[in-house]
Amino acid sequence: MKAPESMVKLIEQLRKLPGVGPKTAGRMALHILQMDPETVAGLAEAMVKAKELIHPCPVCFNYTDEDLCWVCKDDNRDRSTICVVEGAEGVLALERMGEYKGLYHVLGGNISPMNGKGPDDVRLRELLERLKENRVSEVILATDPDVEGEATALYISRLIGDSGIKVTRLARGLPVGGDLEYADEVTLMRAMEGRRKL
Amino acid sequence: MVLKRISLRGFRNYRALDVDLSEGVTLFSGSNAQGKTNLLEGIYALSAGRSFRAAKDSEMVLWGEEAAWAKGWVSGEYSDFTVSLSVSSAGRKTARLNDVEKIRPSELSDRLNAVAFIPDDLDLVKGSPAARRKFLDLQISQLSPVYRQTLIVYSRTVLQKNALLKNYHEMPDSPRLLDIFNEGLVREGSLLVKMRSDAVEALAPLAAGNYGYIADSSEELEVTYMPSVEVGQRPDLESVKESFAKKLATHRAAEIARGACLVGPQRDDLGLSISGRAASSFGSQGQQRTAVISLKLAEAEAITAARGESPVVLLDDVLSELDESRRQRLIRRFLGRCQTVITATDAEYAFSMPGCLSYRVAAGEVAPL
Structure with missing residues (x-):
């Protein structure tokens, strides 16, 4: 590509972001050039600062820039329930819902032998340590509903086994507010399997 | 239509x-x-x-x-x-x-x-079991989205299990992981086995009828489902699950030793024989061709039965x-x-x-x- 070297460098750096291809990166680079210098500095500083300050919460591995994350710190949260998610995105999604009042545990991935990931590559030992603290009565498994997520959930439920802690898995079924006729066949089948008595 | x-x-x-x-x-x-x-x-x-x-x-x-x-x-x-x-x-x-x-x-x-017959389709008789599984998968997928999706999940589980078996001795807690992937295979795979068994049961008499008519002889085309997990005729899902789990258990040591999956619908086959003899090794060119056409015609008839409308049949240089x-x-x-x-x-x-x-x-x- 014919362009100033510093511009090419910027585009190459932007392409390292998820979902950004060559065209988007080019558009972003041009946009950055049109922004005033303070805004650009602010953007760069925000990236560096975030990387510097944010680290995993030592208890649940959610992201935080303090000693504990905002969930673990909150005294109003129910400490008897832990919701296990694959990544910090899961925490954000469930927090958007706003109705869950328990704690989280971020695994940092899933079990996937294809990618060389086994039980030691996710934060399971840390989870089991937390469960020893006697206060936990329920573990909610909120890993993704795909092959790897299901395997990870099943594995955790086996590990916890008969420790007396209740293990639950998020339900699958129809989306709220949607029409039955628009649901895909597999979702319908799962919803049928998971039907409840009224 | x-x-x-x-x-x-x-x-x-x-x-x-x-x-x-x-x-x-x-x-x-x-x-x-x-x-x-x-x-x-x-x-x-x-x-x-x-x-x-x-x-x-x-x-x-x-x-x-x-x-x-x-x-x-x-x-x-x-x-x-x-x-x-x-x-x-x-x-x-x-x-x-x-x-x-x-x-x-x-x-x-x-x-x-549309149902097409092209010269390459002779692979159905002469080719590997994979060609026959593909025929079955396409046929059932056309009529069942649930089958289509289940097949995707099942194949992914097979890949994960193969990866696990390959590194079985390095992977921590591998026996427990193997249990979990085996359970996944049984859950998804049993539905595949049942639907394939039902599909072949519907196809077989249609294909035999077509063959008898086109060949105008007493030769009989027999189409049989040859599952890796043995099941009887018209199996119910629970009994398939049971025999699949049993077979996985008896082959567990062998799968670990070989480092690969040895049982399951990914190893199914479709048996084609003419008057009791395997069509692939004993059939003449004409017999093999007639067998494939009969099978394809049966596919068209099965679609007609399920959809209430007959498909367009495409015959290339037959x-x-x-x-x-x-x-x-x-x-x-x-x-x-x-x-x-x-x-x-x-x-x-x-x-x-x-x-x-x-x-x-x-x-x-x-x-x-």
């Missing part, structure tokens, strides 16, 4: 083609390499959303063109509609219903069903390979049952097909005979 007319633009060797099809039989005749198969490929693509022979769909684009485009005018049971598919030279596909509504290319088969009496009987079997499009090197056949619409194909030009 009748495909009344098709148009091709920039498609294989057709720059622009518009041709009417008969409700009964349409015959395209001409020398080799004139574009007869390309026509069938165009019709098939309007149903399946992909080519029946190209590894890459972009191969359908005429050299130098940006995109290949095919459109079909369909007269359905309740209304007339059009389906179209365009494929860019980069391989991007767009399917439309009635020129406006965008649909997924795979959803075209919900509108227009007639010349059969003797005169089998040819006659094959045509008679089709007439009045399914809309059929046939290619042949010889136009003579048209005379044996009453009401047949006959075209001559030469160098990408099609003219009525």
